[in-house]
Amino acid sequence: MKITLITPTPPDIAAFGIRALSAYLKRHGKDVRTIFLPGGVEKFKYRAGFRYHYEEGIIGQVTELCKGSGLIGVSFMSNYLDRARQLCETIKAAYKEVPLVVGGIHPTVMPEECLKFSDIVCIGESEDTLLELIECLEKNDDYSGVKNLFVKKGERVYRNPLRPLIHNLDDLPFYDFGMEDHFIYDNIKKRIEPMTKDLLKRSFPREPHVEGSFSDSYRRTLSYKTMTTRGCPHHCTFCAEKTMADMYGGQKYLRRRSIGHVMGELLWVKRELPFVESIFLFDDTFLARTTAEIQDFSRAYKDSIGLPFHIQASPTTVNEEKMTALIDAGLVFVEMGIQSTSNMAKDLYKRKVSEETILRAANVFHKYRDRIHPPCYHVILDNPWETSKDVLETLNLVLKLPRPFWLKRASLVCFPGTELYHKAKKDGIIKTKEDEHREIYAKHLHMPKGKYVNFLMYLAGFSYFPRWIVKLLANDIFVKVLDRNLMNGLYTFFNKAGESMIIAYKGFRSFTKGDFFRIYKYIIKVTSKTS
Numbered sequence: 001m002k003i004t005l006i007t008p009t010p011p012d013i014a015a016f017g018i019r020a021l022s023a024y025l026k027r028h029g030k031d032v033r034t035i036f037l038p039g040g041v042e043k044f045k046y047r048a049g050f051r052y053h054y055e056e057g058i059i060g061q062v063t064e065l066c067k068g069s070g071l072i073g074v075s076f077m078s079n080y081l082d083r084a085r086q087l088c089e090t091i092k093a094a095y096k097e098v099p100l101v102v103g104g105i106h107p108t109v110m111p112e113e114c115l116k117f118s119d120i121v122c123i124g125e126s127e128d129t130l131l132e133l134i135e136c137l138e139k140n141d142d143y144s145g146v147k148n149l150f151v152k153k154g155e156r157v158y159r160n161p162l163r164p165l166i167h168n169l170d171d172l173p174f175y176d177f178g179m180e181d182h183f184i185y186d187n188i189k190k191r192i193e194p195m196t197k198d199l200l201k202r203s204f205p206r207e208p209h210v211e212g213s214f215s216d217s218y219r220r221t222l223s224y225k226t227m228t229t230r231g232c233p234h235h236c237t238f239c240a241e242k243t244m245a246d247m248y249g250g251q252k253y254l255r256r257r258s259i260g261h262v263m264g265e266l267l268w269v270k271r272e273l274p275f276v277e278s279i280f281l282f283d284d285t286f287l288a289r290t291t292a293e294i295q296d297f298s299r300a301y302k303d304s305i306g307l308p309f310h311i312q313a314s315p316t317t318v319n320e321e322k323m324t325a326l327i328d329a330g331l332v333f334v335e336m337g338i339q340s341t342s343n344m345a346k347d348l349y350k351r352k353v354s355e356e357t358i359l360r361a362a363n364v365f366h367k368y369r370d371r372i373h374p375p376c377y378h379v380i381l382d383n384p385w386e387t388s389k390d391v392l393e394t395l396n397l398v399l400k401l402p403r404p405f406w407l408k409r410a411s412l413v414c415f416p417g418t419e420l421y422h423k424a425k426k427d428g429i430i431k432t433k434e435d436e437h438r439e440i441y442a443k444h445l446h447m448p449k450g451k452y453v454n455f456l457m458y459l460a461g462f463s464y465f466p467r468w469i470v471k472l473l474a475n476d477i478f479v480k481v482l483d484r485n486l487m488n489g490l491y492t493f494f495n496k497a498g499e500s501m502i503i504a505y506k507g508f509r510s511f512t513k514g515d516f517f518r519i520y521k522y523i524i525k526v527t528s529k530t531s
Contacts, residue, residue, distance in 0.1 A: 001070035109417025221277035237419035287317035318361035342390035407461030450492025
């Protein structure tokens with residue numbers, strides 16, 4: 001029986017969920033076809049109201065590739081709900097008798113909603129569940145009682161309990177980054193093509209790399225993303241990870257692959273994907289591992305892999321011993337979440353990290369400033385429960401961070417299933433379906449609103465912009481005069497102008513450094529949005 005798995009995915013097509021499922025099913029001898037539809041969360045030409053729509057040509061090709069399938073699956077995150085719904089509705093119209101299953105984080109937290117456009121919803125971890133479902137279909141057995149499934153049959157819905165988590169991640173195969181029976185939307189040819197190494201290479205992100213001194217460290221590298229854990233040590237209310245952990249209450253939710261298992265995957269990457277120049281360990285918090293584990297990983301990585309790599313961290317998991325080991329192994333870039341330091345937001349997010357802890361971690365990174373790229377810090381803006389004064393508390397912390405660094409500003413999205421989603425509905429911030437779509441599904445995570453305090457945070461992120469000017473503009477007098485809704489359009493303009501200047505500067509540096517591939521990727525990205 002042929003199984004077709006489809007995923008609307010970010011441009012880097014890491015798509016860990018569907019790749020994990022494809023690998024697991026293939027290990028068990030199943031005939032799996034995978035279709036990747038990369039695209040950002042921006043709203044492009046094909047839309048109705050706030051809703052993103054695929055071109056008819058894309059939908060037609062996906063439908064044709066599903067022909068002959070005994071099961072069709074769509075995996076997606078909340079950002080891609082509109083696209084997933086469009087895919088599902090079109091596929092169901094074409095293949096009424098073929099079971100359509102949806103999975104991923106959004107179906108897991110919003111199963112009832114997803115049953116409106118699918119036959120089956122898979123909740124939580126899906127490897128064993130999907131395998132059991134397929135085997136039931138192959139034997140023509142009843143699958144309405146399979147654990148982790150919500151099954152719609154006629155007017156009845158079967159809501160089955162969860163099976164236990166997979167605790168030994170080493171029992172799972174590596175993510176399926178092979179070429180066989182993989183298909184991808186090619187944004188140059190404007191059609192779905194069989195996956196090739198060239199198409200895969202084009203989709204990989206380019207991450208910062210250090211060569212010699214910081215001033216010569218402009219070159220970026222093609223980076224392979226992977227995850228060495230499942231789960232997160234933190235339980236932030238804005239993240240669906242907490243919702244997932246609560247679903248599996250009583251079980252150990254944060255699980256780690258062994259170092260040997262990770263090295264096996266990365267050795268495969270070096271052998272089969274020779275264009276890969278660096279590794280992005282995309283765990284929510286890679287430094288959640290103990291110091292001894294980090295040191296063991298670093299020795300193994302240095303001996304076996306030797307490529308520059310990139311990690312994500314959180315302030316409470318950083319120490320000098322971990323950083324020393326990782327940098328010796330080839331670490332070149334770190335991202336760390338600050339989110340907000342106002343007392344209100346720390347309570348709201350259940351992320352009570354002190355200013356001292358954040359600065360201590362930042363100073364550890366700064367100690368190695370000649371050996372790593374400037375770190376990237378994440379902050380959350382547009383919190384409807386925060387006042388401008390609250391945002392200025394976080395700004396004051398940002399102004400204390402040792403330079404140089406990058407600042408990634410995010411607009412708070414109350415994703416479905418999270419504690420903040422339920423609070424937003426309770427507090428009347430999200431009242432209608434239109435509110436929900438505007439504030440969640442049509443909202444760009446990395447485009448904060450044009451507010452005065454947001455613009456000050458933007459200025460604070462420039463390592464060479466005078467801090468005394470930002471501090472002056474954050475004075476109560478200026479805030480009282482300039483922090484007005486009627487001026488938000490002006491701050492939006494300033495922000496866009498600044499971003500345009502940054503892009504022009506990056507283009508100039510790419511040209512002078514001979515990084516023509518980066519220029520090419522940017523041109524392709526822009527033309528794919530406007531064509």
